[in-house]
Amino acid sequence: xxxxxxxxxxxxxxxxxxxxxxxxxxxxxxxxxxxxxxxxxxxxxxxxxxxxxxxxxxxxxxxxxxxxxxxxxxxxxxxxxxxxxxxxxxxxxxxxxxxxxxxxxxxxxxxxxxxxxxxxxxxxxxxxxxxxxxxxxxxxxxxxxxxxxxxxxxxxxxxxxxx
Numbered sequence: 333x334x335x336x337x338x339x340x341x342x343x344x345x346x347x348x349x350x351x352x353x354x355x356x357x358x359x360x361x362x363x364x365x366x367x368x369x370x371x372x373x374x375x376x377x378x379x380x381x382x383x384x385x386x387x388x389x390x391x392x393x394x395x396x397x398x399x400x401x402x403x404x405x406x407x408x409x410x411x412x413x414x415x416x417x418x419x420x421x422x423x424x425x426x427x428x429x430x431x432x433x434x435x436x437x438x439x440x441x442x443x444x445x446x447x448x449x450x451x452x453x454x455x456x457x458x459x460x461x462x463x464x465x466x467x468x469x470x471x472x473x474x475x476x477x478x479x480x481x482x483x484x485x486x487x488x489x490x491x492x493x494x495x
Contacts, residue, residue, distance in 0.1 A: 337490045343483055359459040369449040376442050388412035390419060390428055 393406035402424040409417055420427040 337487070341487055341491075359461075361457045361459075363455045363457075365453040365455075367451045367453070369451070371447045371449070373445045373447075374442060375445075386412040386414045386432075388415035388417050388430070390417055392419075392421075392426060394426070 387410075389408075389410040391406075391408040391410075392404055394402055394404050397403050404421050404426070407419065407421075409419060411417070415430055415432055418429040418431075420429075
């Protein structure tokens, strides 16, 4: 008899403890996608750089002698940055050679541009279960309360013995 009382008391406590309600929680699933895009652009460029003018000069003093031959008495040569004159005087002929490097320098280079784009896409999917209708909640609560009252009355009858 003592075991029956303990069992009924345990059933009463369990039924009263399970009468609470829990809020419905939405189910959220999340997916994350990371993406990295690297765009490399190479451009080949040509240009002309013009160097300012270079000057060189030659000054020669020529005269005739008594036999009517041309004689060079004085020679002044001024060199430039790139111009280096060569002067030759043979048998009355003045020869000047001016080797000149190109005045324009051609330059080419390659430009490389790198563009990095990082993107993160987060997708959240929320699934909400339908709430039971109001009358279903009320009916469940009435049934649980009825069972709890019946168990309580049965337990009280076994605990309190009529004399």
